[in-house]
Amino acid sequence: MSHLPTFGLKIVIEKVHCLEEADDAGGAAPYLWALFFKVDGECYRFVNGRLTGEPVIEPRNFRHGNLGKSESGDTVFPFQDVAVPAEVGTWSTVLRPIEVLGNDMKAYAGVIGALLEEDGTTNAILGKGYDKLVSGLRKELSNLVEELQTIYITTGAQPTDAAIEERLQAIEARLTQDLERTLILATLFSFNVFAIADPDQRIGNFVERVDSDDFRNRQVRPIYHTWRGPAGIWSLSGSVIGSTNMLDNNPATRQIVTSGAAHWIGPKTPGHPQGTEQVHKLYQLHANGSIWEYTGTPLTGWKRIGNNPQTVQISADGPRLYQLHKTGSIWERTNQSGWKKIDGNPHTKQIAAVSYFGTEKLYQLHDNGSVWEYTGSATGWVNMDKNPDTVEIVAAGNTVYQRTSTGRIFQHIYSYNSRPIPGWKELDKPVDIKELVAGTGGAATTPYIMGRDKSISIWTGSRWNRLEDHNIYTTHIAAGHDGLFRILSDGTVQKFMGGIYEEFAGFDSKPRINQIVFGGNNLYELDKDGFIWATPLRRNFGD
Incomplete structure (x- = not known):
């Protein structure tokens, strides 16, 4: 009997970076297509010898300006970072294995998308292309489940990792081709002269995928993609976060x-509480x-x-x-x-x-x-x-x-x-x-303060002692019986370790x-x- 973990999953596309753009300096207006998906035990059940259900598809805003940039407004300069709003690039879910006759079949989740640059294509045209991508992904994932089910019923064994990997890579290749083809065809069949003459450019595609085994021994996997082409040199970064905790x-x-x-x-004594x-x-x-x-x-x-x-x-x-x-x-x-x-x-x-x-x-x-x-x-x-x-x-x-x-x-x-x-x-x-904040260790209570300059001090019993390693990106501090922690603006949690801060493994x-x-x-x-x-x-x- 095989059992796989259920874990919390968060996919975060954090930022886009422009190293070089092909338009006039400061003329680029990128936008992002992101489509999140999963096939797991929440959306599929094994009933009467077959898997029943349908994949979860989570569409997002696909329109021009979804990164806060547009040709008619604020544009992007070389060496500039563009933050991706959470409503466009972040998805949180739970990934559960699919139970099949007492065994667990792997669950899968991920995001497929593209970074594009605004030119002449209208949002109405983009909507048709995005809808085609949604339907294409749904069909591909449904076919994948059917194939995995056939392997299981035919052989009586779980599909091998190699067999699943081969099919997923084929899906990714087809969807990557569909992204570019969809954008071109939608523009051509719009009969919009301006869109045809100056269609939006595809800077690059990306696919990120995880399964039930990916987070047994770690909590984070970085996302990083870079593209060099007619639209310039661009990169996209973020992280895939998972934890069984x-x-x-x-x-x-x-x-x-x-x-x-x-x-x-x-x-109720002030003595050391050992053994209680x-x-x-x-x-x-x-x-x-x-x-x-x-x-x-x-x-x-x-x-x-x-x-x-x-x-x-x-x-x-x-x-x-x-x-x-x-x-x-x-x-x-x-x-x-x-x-x-x-x-x-x-x-x-x-x-x-x-x-x-x-x-x-x-x-x-x-x-x-x-x-x-x-x-x-x-x-x-x-x-x-x-x-x-x-x-x-x-x-x-x-x-x-x-x-x-x-x-x-x-x-x-x-x-x-x-x-x-x-x-x-x-x-x-x-x-x-x-x-x-204040924390308690043994019989002692210790207060800590963070100043508006982000410096952190500890009360020694007679005065405030400013700690080393001042970090202007500190947003909050927390204290407990295990000491002092600080939280940075990017979400990093660091623990104070007697003179220095170390990133907290948890x-x-x-x-x-x-x-x-x-x-x-x-x-x-x-x-x-x-x-x-x-x-x-x-x-x-x-x-």
């Missing part, structure tokens, strides 16, 4: 949270306010535990989960599906929960800058501070921090026996802060990062397409 792929997902780095079951049990949970919040809990099975293992369209934020602290509504009301989860209201102040703008050595804390920030702590008793909430400049609270370990609009940071520490240490301490002098795929959180021994990432990925960290908490 994908937990979900819902574009409605807006936030993920975990129940913290650890929920400790055992003595570590438990954490993962939740996601959708745009419609629904809340989902991960039960352990990728893709299908999510249980809905809340469904209120007023929900705008969730926060977890170990055994507890909270939600904040647009109205300012705060709700605590009481059991598998129940919630109880623990506050209803319309001035509440943020909540922050944390669990540390068995002590759970919940804080809220009001729009007037006041910070409140939940007591869990009949008295409800205790006011901790009121600073009209406070714009954010961050909780980690046994500490809660305030960040003000003027760049000042204050910390408040509670003791292990839950008796507060009085007052707030300002951490050094005001700084120009863009982002504040996310060498450069997805469009939206959020990173830590839970247990995993790092979780939410990208802008709603994909949730999990990567084991390199060490255990407390080691």
Whole structure:
């Protein structure tokens, strides 16, 4: 019995580069045709001895100007990069093997396309050509499935990789020929004098294809094509991203949270937690306010535990989960599906929960800058501070921090026996802060800040120490029990390793990062397409 992995797949055509263009300097107006496809266990089923279904074809905008360039507007100069909009060049899906009598047949996916240059061909003509390409691809893929099915039924064995490869290469060759032929014939039969006299030029074709075996041991495969011809010298680049660590792929997902780095079951002492049990949970919040809990099975293992369209934020602290509504009301989860209201102040703008050595804390920030702590008793909430400049609270370990609009940071520490240490301490002098995060390792809580100049500093206990390797392309920072991470504008995730940043092995795929959180021994990432990925960290908490 043969089993192949199901994995999340993202194909990203990131940019087009013009090295040399044949029109007058600055006169080129490229546009992109991209057509995504897959044949897998989502679109085909083996029923009554035959595969039934049809391939998935994902067309995109094919018209002039889909890269933001046109002959009547902004054009391209030599040595210029042109970004490919996500709606034109990015596709996210799940690739499942096709189950055939207890065995898994490989699934296939990819993109076929062309880079073209605008001249006299009209969008109406292009539409006919693009439609012909769509129908041609659908026919070719359907024929491929029939051939693979015939091999299986005739021989009783899976088609060999060599046999499948031969057929796929033949399809690619025919479709590549069809691309050019389609554009020429559509122009000729349009009877458009201007289009015939000055038709659009095909700069080059490209095909990228993956199967179920491609991402067993890696997460990314680069895309790179270059063409030299009558239209000049051009290149296209991007990446194909795949991972079996994908937990979900819902574009409605807006936030993920975990129940913290650890929920400790055992003595509530400040000693080293060696040997105690570590438990954490993962939740996601959708745009419609629904809340989902991960039960352990990728893709299908999510249980809905809340469904209120007023929900705008969730926060977890170990055994507890909270939600904040647009109205300012705060709700605590009481059991598998129940919630109880623990506050209803319309001035509440943020909540922050944390669990540390068995002590759970919940804080809220009001729009007037006041910070409140939940007591869990009949008295409800205790006011901790009121600073009209406070714009954010961050909780980690046994500490809660305030960040003000003027760049000042204050910390408040509670003791292990839950008796507060009085007052707030300002951490050094005001700084120009863009982002504040905090992580917990062992019994220590460490805050980090990123300035508006993208520099990153760590609090040493007496001052802010600026870290080396300043990178102006840093967009966000994240911290947890495994240290400090930074996210670059291209999606690269790097971990701080005692003086230098190293690319984090879990996310060498450069997805469009939206959020990173830590839970247990995993790092979780939410990208802008709603994909949730999990990567084991390199060490255990407390080691």
